[in-house]
Amino acid sequence: xxxxxxxxxxxxxxxxxxxxxxxxxxxxxxxxxxxxxxxxxxxxxxxxxxxxxxxxxxxxxxxxxxxxxxxxxxxxxxxxxxxxxxxxxxxxxxxxxxxxxxxxxxxxxxxxxxxxxxxxxxxxxxxxxxxxxxxxxxxxxxxxxxxxxxxxxxxxxxxxxxxxxxxxxxxxxxxxxxxxxxxxxxxxxxxxxxxxxxxxxxxxxxxxxxxxxxxxxxxxxxxxxxxxxxxxxxxxxxxxxxxxxxxxxxxxxxxxxxxxxxxxxxxxxxxxxxxxxxxxxxxxxxxxxxxxxxxxxxxxxxxx
Amino acid sequence: xxxxxxxxxxxxxxxxxxxxxxxxxxxxxxxxxxxxxxxxxxxxxxxxxxxxxxxxxxxxxxxxxxxxxxxxxxxxxxxxxxxxxxxxxxxxxxxxxxxxxxxxxxxxxxxxxxxxxxxxxxxxxxxxxxxxxxxxxxxxxxxxxxxxxxxxxxxxxxxxxxxxxxxxxxxxxxxxxxxxxxxxxxxxxxxxxxxxxxxxxxxxxxxxxxxxxxxxxxxxxxxxxxxxxxxxxxxxxxxxxxxxxxxxxxxxxxxxxxxxxxxxxxx
Numbered sequence: 001x002x003x004x005x006x007x008x009x010x011x012x013x014x015x016x017x018x019x020x021x022x023x024x025x026x027x028x029x030x031x032x033x034x035x036x037x038x039x040x041x042x043x044x045x046x047x048x049x050x051x052x053x054x055x056x057x058x059x060x061x062x063x064x065x066x067x068x069x070x071x072x073x074x075x076x077x078x079x080x081x082x083x084x085x086x087x088x089x090x091x092x093x094x095x096x097x098x099x100x101x102x103x104x105x106x107x108x109x110x111x112x113x114x115x116x117x118x119x120x121x122x123x124x125x126x127x128x129x130x131x132x133x134x135x136x137x138x139x140x141x142x143x144x145x146x147x148x149x150x151x152x153x154x155x156x157x158x159x160x161x162x163x164x165x166x167x168x169x170x171x172x173x174x175x176x177x178x179x180x181x182x183x184x185x186x187x188x189x190x191x192x193x194x195x196x197x198x199x200x201x202x203x204x205x206x207x208x209x210x211x212x213x214x215x216x217x218x219x220x221x222x223x224x225x226x227x228x229x230x231x232x233x234x235x236x237x238x239x240x241x242x243x244x245x246x247x248x249x250x251x252x253x254x255x256x257x258x259x260x261x262x263x264x265x266x267x268x269x270x271x272x273x274x275x276x277x278x279x280x281x282x283x284x285x286x287x288x289x290x291x292x293x294x295x296x297x298x299x300x301x302x303x304x
Numbered sequence: 305x306x307x308x309x310x311x312x313x314x315x316x317x318x319x320x321x322x323x324x325x326x327x328x329x330x331x332x333x334x335x336x337x338x339x340x341x342x343x344x345x346x347x348x349x350x351x352x353x354x355x356x357x358x359x360x361x362x363x364x365x366x367x368x369x370x371x372x373x374x375x376x377x378x379x380x381x382x383x384x385x386x387x388x389x390x391x392x393x394x395x396x397x398x399x400x401x402x403x404x405x406x407x408x409x410x411x412x413x414x415x416x417x418x419x420x421x422x423x424x425x426x427x428x429x430x431x432x433x434x435x436x437x438x439x440x441x442x443x444x445x446x447x448x449x450x451x452x453x454x455x456x457x458x459x460x461x462x463x464x465x466x467x468x469x470x471x472x473x474x475x476x477x478x479x480x481x482x483x484x485x486x487x488x489x490x491x492x493x494x495x496x497x498x499x500x501x502x503x504x505x506x507x508x509x510x511x512x513x514x515x516x517x518x519x520x521x522x523x524x525x526x527x528x529x530x531x532x533x534x535x536x537x538x539x540x541x542x543x544x545x546x547x548x549x550x551x552x553x554x555x556x557x558x559x560x561x562x563x564x565x566x567x568x569x570x571x
Contacts, residue, residue: 009464013426040441040460054488058441107443 004071005033008081015229017273021262042081059088079228083154086118086161131178139266141180148221179264188215193234202241209238223253236278253279351393365408374478410481412492424507426465438489445483471504
Protein backbone atom coordinates (compact mmCIF):
# COMPACT_ATOMS: atom_id res chain seq x y z
CA UNK A 1 0.00 0.00 0.00
CA UNK A 2 1.31 3.43 -0.96
CA UNK A 3 1.09 6.36 1.43
CA UNK A 4 1.71 9.93 0.29
CA UNK A 5 4.57 11.17 2.39
CA UNK A 6 5.79 14.64 3.29
CA UNK A 7 9.42 14.49 4.53
CA UNK A 8 10.33 18.04 5.55
CA UNK A 9 13.72 19.68 5.01
CA UNK A 10 15.60 18.52 8.10
CA UNK A 11 14.95 14.87 7.30
CA UNK A 12 17.02 15.32 4.16
CA UNK A 13 20.07 16.67 6.00
CA UNK A 14 20.56 16.48 9.76
CA UNK A 15 17.76 14.01 10.49
CA UNK A 16 18.38 11.33 7.89
CA UNK A 17 18.40 9.01 10.88
CA UNK A 18 14.69 9.78 11.28
CA UNK A 19 13.74 9.25 7.63
CA UNK A 20 15.82 6.40 6.27
CA UNK A 21 14.90 3.77 8.89
CA UNK A 22 11.23 4.77 8.52
CA UNK A 23 11.20 4.22 4.77
CA UNK A 24 12.90 0.84 5.10
CA UNK A 25 10.78 -0.29 8.06
CA UNK A 26 7.47 0.67 6.48
CA UNK A 27 8.41 -1.12 3.31
CA UNK A 28 9.01 -4.29 5.26
CA UNK A 29 5.52 -3.83 6.75
CA UNK A 30 4.07 -3.58 3.25
CA UNK A 31 3.63 0.22 3.14
CA UNK A 32 5.51 2.37 0.69
CA UNK A 33 6.04 5.94 1.87
CA UNK A 34 5.88 7.73 -1.44
CA UNK A 35 7.43 11.19 -1.28
CA UNK A 36 5.08 13.79 -2.74
CA UNK A 37 6.24 15.78 -5.77
CA UNK A 38 7.21 19.44 -5.50
CA UNK A 39 7.07 20.04 -1.77
CA UNK A 40 8.53 23.02 0.04
CA UNK A 41 9.43 23.79 3.64
CA UNK A 42 6.39 23.40 5.93
CA UNK A 43 6.96 26.89 7.28
CA UNK A 44 9.09 25.58 10.18
CA UNK A 45 6.69 26.89 12.81
CA UNK A 46 2.97 27.69 12.78
CA UNK A 47 2.51 31.44 12.69
CA UNK A 48 0.28 32.76 15.44
CA UNK A 49 -0.05 36.22 13.91
CA UNK A 50 -3.73 36.58 13.03
CA UNK A 51 -3.22 38.98 10.15
CA UNK A 52 0.07 37.81 8.69
CA UNK A 53 -1.31 35.30 6.23
CA UNK A 54 1.84 35.20 4.11
CA UNK A 55 3.33 32.91 6.80
CA UNK A 56 0.64 30.35 5.99
CA UNK A 57 1.63 30.22 2.33
CA UNK A 58 4.30 27.56 2.84
CA UNK A 59 2.25 24.93 4.71
CA UNK A 60 -0.91 25.56 2.71
CA UNK A 61 0.93 25.32 -0.61
CA UNK A 62 2.09 21.82 0.32
CA UNK A 63 -1.47 20.81 1.11
CA UNK A 64 -2.83 22.37 -2.08
CA UNK A 65 -0.19 20.61 -4.15
CA UNK A 66 -0.98 17.31 -2.42
CA UNK A 67 -4.62 17.77 -3.41
CA UNK A 68 -3.59 18.64 -6.97
CA UNK A 69 -1.58 15.43 -7.07
CA UNK A 70 -4.71 13.50 -6.13
CA UNK A 71 -3.72 12.74 -2.53
CA UNK A 72 -6.26 12.72 0.25
CA UNK A 73 -3.74 12.06 2.98
CA UNK A 74 -0.23 13.19 3.80
CA UNK A 75 1.91 11.24 6.26
CA UNK A 76 4.67 12.99 8.19
CA UNK A 77 7.50 11.73 10.37
CA UNK A 78 8.66 15.01 11.85
CA UNK A 79 6.41 16.13 14.68
CA UNK A 80 7.03 19.78 13.88
CA UNK A 81 6.01 19.42 10.23
CA UNK A 82 2.93 17.53 11.41
CA UNK A 83 2.02 20.38 13.71
CA UNK A 84 2.56 23.15 11.18
CA UNK A 85 0.75 21.40 8.35
CA UNK A 86 -2.13 20.22 10.51
CA UNK A 87 -2.76 23.63 12.03
CA UNK A 88 -2.61 25.35 8.65
CA UNK A 89 -5.05 22.73 7.40
CA UNK A 90 -7.40 23.51 10.25
CA UNK A 91 -7.26 27.19 9.34
CA UNK A 92 -8.18 26.34 5.74
CA UNK A 93 -11.08 24.23 6.98
CA UNK A 94 -12.49 26.68 9.48
CA UNK A 95 -11.75 30.25 8.46
CA UNK A 96 -13.53 30.98 5.23
CA UNK A 97 -12.28 34.50 4.70
CA UNK A 98 -8.62 33.59 5.25
CA UNK A 99 -9.08 30.51 3.10
CA UNK A 100 -10.33 32.63 0.22
CA UNK A 101 -7.49 35.11 0.57
CA UNK A 102 -4.91 32.32 0.65
CA UNK A 103 -6.42 30.40 -2.26
CA UNK A 104 -6.46 33.52 -4.37
CA UNK A 105 -2.91 34.50 -3.42
CA UNK A 106 -1.42 31.03 -3.87
CA UNK A 107 -2.72 30.98 -7.42
CA UNK A 108 -2.36 27.20 -7.77
CA UNK A 109 -5.53 26.86 -9.77
CA UNK A 110 -7.49 24.84 -7.20
CA UNK A 111 -9.66 25.89 -4.31
CA UNK A 112 -8.50 24.21 -1.17
CA UNK A 113 -10.63 23.81 1.92
CA UNK A 114 -8.67 21.38 4.07
CA UNK A 115 -9.51 18.18 2.16
CA UNK A 116 -6.13 16.51 2.69
CA UNK A 117 -5.78 14.67 5.98
CA UNK A 118 -2.45 15.20 7.73
CA UNK A 119 -1.31 12.21 9.79
CA UNK A 120 1.76 11.11 11.67
CA UNK A 121 3.45 7.78 11.07
CA UNK A 122 2.67 6.74 14.65
CA UNK A 123 -1.02 7.04 13.79
CA UNK A 124 -0.54 4.83 10.74
CA UNK A 125 1.13 2.23 12.97
CA UNK A 126 -1.59 2.45 15.60
CA UNK A 127 -4.67 2.68 13.39
CA UNK A 128 -3.77 0.83 10.24
CA UNK A 129 -1.11 -1.69 11.19
CA UNK A 130 -2.24 -2.08 14.78
CA UNK A 131 -0.03 -2.80 17.78
CA UNK A 132 -0.98 -6.48 17.75
CA UNK A 133 0.10 -7.05 14.18
CA UNK A 134 3.18 -4.91 14.65
CA UNK A 135 4.33 -7.00 17.60
CA UNK A 136 3.84 -10.15 15.50
CA UNK A 137 6.08 -8.68 12.80
CA UNK A 138 8.86 -7.93 15.29
CA UNK A 139 11.90 -10.14 14.67
CA UNK A 140 14.15 -8.64 17.30
CA UNK A 141 12.37 -7.95 20.59
CA UNK A 142 14.01 -4.97 22.22
CA UNK A 143 13.81 -6.72 25.57
CA UNK A 144 15.60 -5.15 28.47
CA UNK A 145 15.84 -1.76 26.80
CA UNK A 146 14.43 0.81 29.21
CA UNK A 147 13.27 3.70 27.09
CA UNK A 148 11.51 6.92 28.04
CA UNK A 149 8.94 8.07 25.45
CA UNK A 150 9.37 11.81 25.02
CA UNK A 151 6.44 13.53 23.28
CA UNK A 152 7.44 17.15 23.56
CA UNK A 153 4.77 19.60 22.42
CA UNK A 154 4.04 19.32 18.78
CA UNK A 155 2.43 15.86 18.67
CA UNK A 156 -0.07 16.92 21.32
CA UNK A 157 -0.56 20.64 21.42
CA UNK A 158 -2.81 22.40 20.71
CA UNK A 159 -5.58 19.93 21.50
CA UNK A 160 -7.19 20.33 18.05
CA UNK A 161 -4.23 18.69 16.32
CA UNK A 162 -3.19 16.16 18.99
CA UNK A 163 -2.58 12.61 17.80
CA UNK A 164 -3.38 11.24 21.26
CA UNK A 165 -4.79 12.20 24.65
CA UNK A 166 -3.22 15.55 25.50
CA UNK A 167 -2.90 14.96 29.26
CA UNK A 168 -2.03 11.33 29.25
CA UNK A 169 -0.64 10.20 25.90
CA UNK A 170 0.15 6.51 25.42
CA UNK A 171 0.86 6.17 21.73
CA UNK A 172 4.68 6.04 22.06
CA UNK A 173 4.32 3.83 25.10
CA UNK A 174 2.18 1.33 23.19
CA UNK A 175 4.58 1.54 20.25
CA UNK A 176 7.57 0.64 22.43
CA UNK A 177 5.64 -2.19 24.04
CA UNK A 178 4.81 -3.60 20.62
CA UNK A 179 8.54 -3.66 19.84
CA UNK A 180 9.19 -5.57 23.05
CA UNK A 181 11.03 -2.72 24.77
CA UNK A 182 10.38 -1.56 28.32
CA UNK A 183 8.75 1.86 28.16
CA UNK A 184 9.46 3.98 31.18
CA UNK A 185 6.95 6.68 32.09
CA UNK A 186 8.41 9.91 33.41
CA UNK A 187 6.81 13.16 34.59
CA UNK A 188 8.42 15.44 32.01
CA UNK A 189 7.49 13.44 28.91
CA UNK A 190 5.35 16.27 27.52
CA UNK A 191 7.47 19.20 28.71
CA UNK A 192 8.68 21.55 25.98
CA UNK A 193 12.35 21.16 24.97
CA UNK A 194 12.76 24.92 24.53
CA UNK A 195 11.90 24.79 20.84
CA UNK A 196 13.20 27.65 18.69
CA UNK A 197 14.55 29.52 21.69
CA UNK A 198 17.72 27.60 20.85
CA UNK A 199 18.44 30.14 18.10
CA UNK A 200 19.51 32.52 20.86
CA UNK A 201 22.13 30.01 21.98
CA UNK A 202 22.31 26.83 24.07
CA UNK A 203 22.14 28.72 27.37
CA UNK A 204 18.47 29.53 26.70
CA UNK A 205 17.39 25.89 26.56
CA UNK A 206 19.77 24.32 29.06
CA UNK A 207 17.26 24.40 31.93
CA UNK A 208 14.63 22.59 29.86
CA UNK A 209 17.16 19.91 29.01
CA UNK A 210 18.24 19.57 32.63
CA UNK A 211 14.67 19.04 33.82
CA UNK A 212 13.70 16.56 31.11
CA UNK A 213 16.89 14.50 31.28
CA UNK A 214 16.99 14.37 35.07
CA UNK A 215 13.37 13.28 35.19
CA UNK A 216 14.01 10.52 32.63
CA UNK A 217 17.13 9.24 34.33
CA UNK A 218 15.44 9.31 37.76
CA UNK A 219 12.87 7.00 36.22
CA UNK A 220 15.76 4.72 35.25
CA UNK A 221 15.44 5.28 31.54
CA UNK A 222 18.48 4.27 29.51
CA UNK A 223 17.50 6.26 26.45
CA UNK A 224 14.99 8.82 25.24
CA UNK A 225 12.66 8.19 22.29
CA UNK A 226 11.88 11.17 20.05
CA UNK A 227 9.78 12.11 17.03
CA UNK A 228 11.12 15.59 16.36
CA UNK A 229 14.50 16.82 15.02
CA UNK A 230 14.26 20.03 17.03
CA UNK A 231 13.78 18.10 20.29
CA UNK A 232 16.73 15.98 19.24
CA UNK A 233 18.89 19.02 18.61
CA UNK A 234 17.91 20.78 21.83
CA UNK A 235 18.28 17.76 24.07
CA UNK A 236 21.59 16.89 22.40
CA UNK A 237 22.99 20.42 22.54
CA UNK A 238 21.50 20.84 26.02
CA UNK A 239 23.47 17.81 27.27
CA UNK A 240 26.65 19.16 25.72
CA UNK A 241 26.06 22.51 27.37
CA UNK A 242 25.36 20.90 30.77
CA UNK A 243 28.62 18.98 30.54
CA UNK A 244 30.45 22.11 29.47
CA UNK A 245 29.07 23.90 32.54
CA UNK A 246 30.62 21.22 34.75
CA UNK A 247 27.57 19.07 35.49
CA UNK A 248 28.31 15.42 35.98
CA UNK A 249 25.79 12.91 34.71
CA UNK A 250 25.62 9.90 32.46
CA UNK A 251 24.84 11.03 28.94
CA UNK A 252 21.42 9.99 27.74
CA UNK A 253 21.32 8.35 24.30
CA UNK A 254 18.65 9.85 22.04
CA UNK A 255 16.74 7.63 19.61
CA UNK A 256 14.22 8.38 16.91
CA UNK A 257 11.22 6.07 17.12
CA UNK A 258 11.81 5.02 13.51
CA UNK A 259 15.28 3.69 14.30
CA UNK A 260 13.85 1.40 16.95
CA UNK A 261 11.12 0.28 14.54
CA UNK A 262 13.66 -0.65 11.88
CA UNK A 263 15.86 -2.44 14.38
CA UNK A 264 12.96 -4.43 15.84
CA UNK A 265 11.84 -5.46 12.36
CA UNK A 266 15.29 -6.98 11.89
CA UNK A 267 16.69 -4.41 9.49
CA UNK A 268 20.41 -3.86 9.62
CA UNK A 269 21.75 -1.08 11.79
CA UNK A 270 23.20 0.82 8.82
CA UNK A 271 19.74 2.07 7.71
CA UNK A 272 19.44 3.63 11.18
CA UNK A 273 22.41 6.01 10.82
CA UNK A 274 23.20 5.89 14.53
CA UNK A 275 26.31 7.94 13.77
CA UNK A 276 24.00 10.97 13.57
CA UNK A 277 22.57 10.40 17.06
CA UNK A 278 23.55 12.11 20.24
CA UNK A 279 24.66 10.12 23.30
CA UNK A 280 26.04 7.08 21.51
CA UNK A 281 22.96 4.83 21.35
CA UNK A 282 24.98 2.16 19.58
CA UNK A 283 27.02 1.40 22.66
CA UNK A 284 23.80 0.95 24.68
CA UNK A 285 22.43 -1.40 22.00
CA UNK A 286 25.68 -3.34 21.95
CA UNK A 287 25.63 -3.58 25.73
CA UNK A 288 22.18 -5.17 25.49
CA UNK A 289 23.39 -7.56 22.81
CA UNK A 290 20.89 -6.14 20.33
CA UNK A 291 23.33 -5.17 17.61
CA UNK A 292 24.95 -8.60 17.42
CA UNK A 293 21.52 -10.22 17.33
CA UNK A 294 20.28 -7.99 14.52
CA UNK A 295 23.42 -8.83 12.57
CA UNK A 296 22.81 -12.54 12.90
CA UNK A 297 19.19 -11.98 11.85
CA UNK A 298 20.21 -10.14 8.73
CA UNK A 299 22.56 -12.95 7.72
CA UNK A 300 19.75 -15.48 8.19
CA UNK A 301 17.51 -13.81 5.58
CA UNK A 302 15.54 -10.58 5.21
CA UNK A 303 12.51 -9.59 7.28
CA UNK A 304 9.32 -11.47 6.54
CA UNK B 305 20.02 54.61 -20.89
CA UNK B 306 20.05 57.99 -22.53
CA UNK B 307 17.49 59.70 -24.60
CA UNK B 308 18.60 60.92 -28.01
CA UNK B 309 17.10 64.15 -29.26
CA UNK B 310 14.84 63.30 -32.11
CA UNK B 311 12.32 65.30 -33.99
CA UNK B 312 9.22 63.30 -34.56
CA UNK B 313 7.35 63.74 -37.79
CA UNK B 314 3.59 63.18 -37.55
CA UNK B 315 3.54 60.62 -40.36
CA UNK B 316 6.10 57.91 -39.82
CA UNK B 317 8.77 57.66 -42.54
CA UNK B 318 8.83 54.43 -44.53
CA UNK B 319 12.50 53.82 -43.79
CA UNK B 320 14.19 54.42 -40.49
CA UNK B 321 17.63 53.86 -39.05
CA UNK B 322 17.70 51.71 -35.95
CA UNK B 323 21.23 51.62 -34.65
CA UNK B 324 23.27 51.10 -37.80
CA UNK B 325 20.69 48.86 -39.36
CA UNK B 326 18.26 50.26 -41.92
CA UNK B 327 14.87 48.63 -41.67
CA UNK B 328 11.59 48.90 -43.42
CA UNK B 329 8.95 50.32 -41.10
CA UNK B 330 5.71 48.38 -41.04
CA UNK B 331 2.59 50.39 -41.67
CA UNK B 332 0.91 49.78 -38.29
CA UNK B 333 2.03 51.87 -35.37
CA UNK B 334 0.83 51.04 -31.88
CA UNK B 335 1.00 53.09 -28.68
CA UNK B 336 3.24 51.93 -25.83
CA UNK B 337 4.41 53.69 -22.65
CA UNK B 338 8.13 53.66 -21.89
CA UNK B 339 8.68 54.77 -18.31
CA UNK B 340 5.28 56.42 -18.41
CA UNK B 341 5.70 58.34 -21.67
CA UNK B 342 3.64 57.48 -24.70
CA UNK B 343 5.28 56.52 -28.01
CA UNK B 344 3.94 55.18 -31.28
CA UNK B 345 6.04 52.24 -32.38
CA UNK B 346 5.74 49.70 -35.19
CA UNK B 347 3.76 46.58 -34.46
CA UNK B 348 5.85 43.42 -34.38
CA UNK B 349 8.95 45.06 -32.92
CA UNK B 350 10.53 43.65 -29.83
CA UNK B 351 10.42 45.90 -26.78
CA UNK B 352 14.13 46.57 -27.24
CA UNK B 353 13.79 47.51 -30.88
CA UNK B 354 10.76 49.64 -30.09
CA UNK B 355 12.71 51.55 -27.46
CA UNK B 356 15.45 52.24 -29.96
CA UNK B 357 12.84 53.27 -32.51
CA UNK B 358 11.47 55.69 -29.92
CA UNK B 359 14.90 57.22 -29.66
CA UNK B 360 16.53 55.48 -26.70
CA UNK B 361 20.16 54.62 -27.04
CA UNK B 362 20.73 51.47 -25.00
CA UNK B 363 24.13 51.36 -23.44
CA UNK B 364 22.98 49.20 -20.49
CA UNK B 365 20.09 46.75 -20.27
CA UNK B 366 21.00 45.19 -23.58
CA UNK B 367 23.54 42.53 -24.25
CA UNK B 368 23.24 39.52 -26.50
CA UNK B 369 19.89 40.48 -28.08
CA UNK B 370 19.31 36.76 -28.32
CA UNK B 371 17.53 35.94 -25.06
CA UNK B 372 20.46 34.33 -23.28
CA UNK B 373 22.41 37.03 -21.44
CA UNK B 374 19.73 38.22 -19.02
CA UNK B 375 20.60 41.91 -19.28
CA UNK B 376 17.29 43.26 -20.56
CA UNK B 377 14.91 42.31 -17.73
CA UNK B 378 11.67 44.14 -18.28
CA UNK B 379 8.48 44.50 -16.31
CA UNK B 380 5.28 45.61 -17.92
CA UNK B 381 1.62 45.86 -17.27
CA UNK B 382 -1.37 46.32 -19.49
CA UNK B 383 -4.33 48.55 -18.68
CA UNK B 384 -7.20 46.83 -16.92
CA UNK B 385 -4.96 44.12 -15.46
CA UNK B 386 -3.39 44.41 -12.02
CA UNK B 387 -0.89 41.66 -12.77
CA UNK B 388 2.69 42.63 -13.47
CA UNK B 389 4.18 40.77 -16.39
CA UNK B 390 7.85 40.09 -17.05
CA UNK B 391 9.82 39.66 -20.23
CA UNK B 392 13.20 39.98 -21.83
CA UNK B 393 13.07 43.14 -23.92
CA UNK B 394 14.95 41.49 -26.77
CA UNK B 395 12.43 38.63 -26.98
CA UNK B 396 9.02 40.08 -26.29
CA UNK B 397 7.16 41.90 -29.03
CA UNK B 398 5.28 45.07 -28.12
CA UNK B 399 1.57 44.99 -27.43
CA UNK B 400 -0.76 47.98 -27.58
CA UNK B 401 -0.76 50.17 -24.48
CA UNK B 402 1.78 48.18 -22.49
CA UNK B 403 3.51 50.13 -19.76
CA UNK B 404 7.19 49.24 -19.78
CA UNK B 405 9.90 49.59 -17.18
CA UNK B 406 13.36 48.06 -17.32
CA UNK B 407 15.55 46.65 -14.58
CA UNK B 408 19.04 46.74 -16.04
CA UNK B 409 20.68 46.04 -12.69
CA UNK B 410 19.47 44.80 -9.34
CA UNK B 411 21.60 45.32 -6.23
CA UNK B 412 21.31 41.72 -5.03
CA UNK B 413 23.51 40.26 -2.33
CA UNK B 414 26.21 38.01 -3.73
CA UNK B 415 28.27 36.12 -1.18
CA UNK B 416 32.05 36.16 -1.41
CA UNK B 417 33.72 32.79 -1.35
CA UNK B 418 36.76 31.00 -2.60
CA UNK B 419 35.23 28.18 -4.49
CA UNK B 420 38.21 25.82 -4.23
CA UNK B 421 37.98 25.97 -0.46
CA UNK B 422 34.35 24.81 -0.41
CA UNK B 423 33.67 21.12 0.02
CA UNK B 424 30.18 21.47 -1.44
CA UNK B 425 28.28 20.55 1.74
CA UNK B 426 24.78 22.08 2.03
CA UNK B 427 25.78 23.74 5.32
CA UNK B 428 28.31 25.88 3.43
CA UNK B 429 25.55 27.20 1.19
CA UNK B 430 23.38 27.89 4.26
CA UNK B 431 26.23 29.81 5.86
CA UNK B 432 26.97 31.89 2.76
CA UNK B 433 23.30 32.63 2.14
CA UNK B 434 21.50 32.46 5.51
CA UNK B 435 18.62 34.51 4.02
CA UNK B 436 17.69 31.31 2.17
CA UNK B 437 15.58 30.46 5.21
CA UNK B 438 13.57 33.66 4.89
CA UNK B 439 11.66 32.10 2.00
CA UNK B 440 7.97 31.83 2.85
CA UNK B 441 7.06 29.91 -0.32
CA UNK B 442 4.98 32.81 -1.69
CA UNK B 443 6.08 31.78 -5.20
CA UNK B 444 6.40 35.37 -6.48
CA UNK B 445 9.85 34.46 -7.80
CA UNK B 446 8.47 31.71 -10.02
CA UNK B 447 5.85 34.06 -11.42
CA UNK B 448 8.55 36.63 -12.19
CA UNK B 449 10.81 34.30 -14.16
CA UNK B 450 10.90 35.04 -17.90
CA UNK B 451 12.64 31.69 -18.43
CA UNK B 452 9.93 29.58 -16.82
CA UNK B 453 12.27 28.30 -14.11
CA UNK B 454 10.45 26.85 -11.09
CA UNK B 455 12.39 29.24 -8.88
CA UNK B 456 10.58 28.51 -5.62
CA UNK B 457 10.91 24.76 -6.11
CA UNK B 458 14.64 25.19 -6.64
CA UNK B 459 14.90 27.31 -3.49
CA UNK B 460 12.94 24.63 -1.61
CA UNK B 461 15.40 22.03 -2.84
CA UNK B 462 18.32 24.15 -1.69
CA UNK B 463 16.75 24.60 1.75
CA UNK B 464 16.73 20.86 2.21
CA UNK B 465 20.32 20.59 1.02
CA UNK B 466 19.44 19.05 -2.33
CA UNK B 467 22.03 20.89 -4.39
CA UNK B 468 21.68 18.61 -7.40
CA UNK B 469 17.95 19.30 -7.77
CA UNK B 470 18.49 23.05 -7.26
CA UNK B 471 21.13 23.02 -9.99
CA UNK B 472 18.98 21.03 -12.40
CA UNK B 473 15.82 23.06 -11.81
CA UNK B 474 17.70 26.33 -12.28
CA UNK B 475 19.54 25.20 -15.41
CA UNK B 476 17.72 27.71 -17.64
CA UNK B 477 18.42 30.65 -15.29
CA UNK B 478 20.06 33.54 -17.13
CA UNK B 479 20.62 35.60 -13.96
CA UNK B 480 18.33 38.44 -15.00
CA UNK B 481 17.41 39.15 -11.38
CA UNK B 482 13.65 39.51 -11.80
CA UNK B 483 12.99 36.82 -9.15
CA UNK B 484 15.06 38.77 -6.66
CA UNK B 485 13.31 42.02 -7.49
CA UNK B 486 10.01 40.44 -6.45
CA UNK B 487 11.18 38.46 -3.43
CA UNK B 488 9.32 38.92 -0.17
CA UNK B 489 12.21 37.46 1.82
CA UNK B 490 14.91 39.41 -0.04
CA UNK B 491 16.71 36.33 -1.28
CA UNK B 492 19.13 36.57 -4.19
CA UNK B 493 17.89 33.37 -5.80
CA UNK B 494 20.00 33.62 -8.94
CA UNK B 495 23.28 33.98 -7.06
CA UNK B 496 22.37 31.03 -4.84
CA UNK B 497 21.59 28.96 -7.92
CA UNK B 498 24.89 29.88 -9.51
CA UNK B 499 26.68 28.55 -6.44
CA UNK B 500 24.52 25.40 -6.55
CA UNK B 501 25.38 24.81 -10.20
CA UNK B 502 29.08 25.36 -9.53
CA UNK B 503 29.01 22.80 -6.74
CA UNK B 504 26.96 20.43 -8.84
CA UNK B 505 29.28 20.72 -11.82
CA UNK B 506 32.52 20.26 -9.92
CA UNK B 507 31.61 18.09 -6.93
CA UNK B 508 28.49 16.10 -7.77
CA UNK B 509 28.56 15.14 -11.45
CA UNK B 510 31.13 12.41 -12.05
CA UNK B 511 34.21 13.52 -13.94
CA UNK B 512 34.22 12.42 -17.57
CA UNK B 513 37.10 9.92 -17.72
CA UNK B 514 37.14 9.77 -21.50
CA UNK B 515 37.69 13.53 -21.63
CA UNK B 516 40.78 13.26 -19.45
CA UNK B 517 42.08 10.48 -21.73
CA UNK B 518 41.44 12.58 -24.80
CA UNK B 519 43.21 15.63 -23.33
CA UNK B 520 46.16 13.42 -22.47
CA UNK B 521 46.27 12.04 -26.00
CA UNK B 522 46.12 15.55 -27.48
CA UNK B 523 48.95 16.70 -25.21
CA UNK B 524 51.02 13.67 -26.16
CA UNK B 525 50.78 14.73 -29.79
CA UNK B 526 48.57 11.92 -31.00
CA UNK B 527 46.77 14.25 -33.44
CA UNK B 528 49.64 16.59 -34.34
CA UNK B 529 50.42 14.87 -37.60
CA UNK B 530 46.90 14.98 -39.09
CA UNK B 531 46.47 18.53 -37.86
CA UNK B 532 49.60 19.67 -39.66
CA UNK B 533 48.56 17.84 -42.79
CA UNK B 534 45.14 19.50 -42.68
CA UNK B 535 46.61 22.99 -42.36
CA UNK B 536 48.74 22.37 -45.46
CA UNK B 537 45.89 21.12 -47.63
CA UNK B 538 44.40 23.17 -50.42
CA UNK B 539 40.77 24.20 -50.29
CA UNK B 540 39.96 21.62 -52.97
CA UNK B 541 41.59 18.80 -51.00
CA UNK B 542 39.83 19.86 -47.84
CA UNK B 543 36.47 19.92 -49.57
CA UNK B 544 37.06 16.47 -51.00
CA UNK B 545 38.01 15.11 -47.61
CA UNK B 546 34.98 16.72 -46.07
CA UNK B 547 32.62 15.27 -48.63
CA UNK B 548 34.09 11.80 -48.28
CA UNK B 549 33.79 11.79 -44.49
CA UNK B 550 31.91 8.98 -42.79
CA UNK B 551 28.79 10.18 -41.02
CA UNK B 552 27.34 8.42 -38.01
CA UNK B 553 23.87 7.12 -38.98
CA UNK B 554 20.95 9.00 -37.40
CA UNK B 555 19.62 5.99 -35.56
CA UNK B 556 22.49 4.09 -34.13
CA UNK B 557 23.49 2.58 -30.84
CA UNK B 558 26.43 3.12 -28.51
CA UNK B 559 28.22 0.32 -30.34
CA UNK B 560 28.64 2.17 -33.62
CA UNK B 561 32.24 2.61 -34.80
CA UNK B 562 33.58 4.32 -37.93
CA UNK B 563 35.33 2.20 -40.54
CA UNK B 564 38.63 3.92 -39.89
CA UNK B 565 39.66 3.50 -36.26
CA UNK B 566 42.82 5.54 -36.73
CA UNK B 567 41.81 8.36 -34.37
CA UNK B 568 39.73 6.46 -31.84
CA UNK B 569 41.22 6.21 -28.39
CA UNK B 570 41.77 2.81 -26.91
CA UNK B 571 41.13 0.88 -30.16
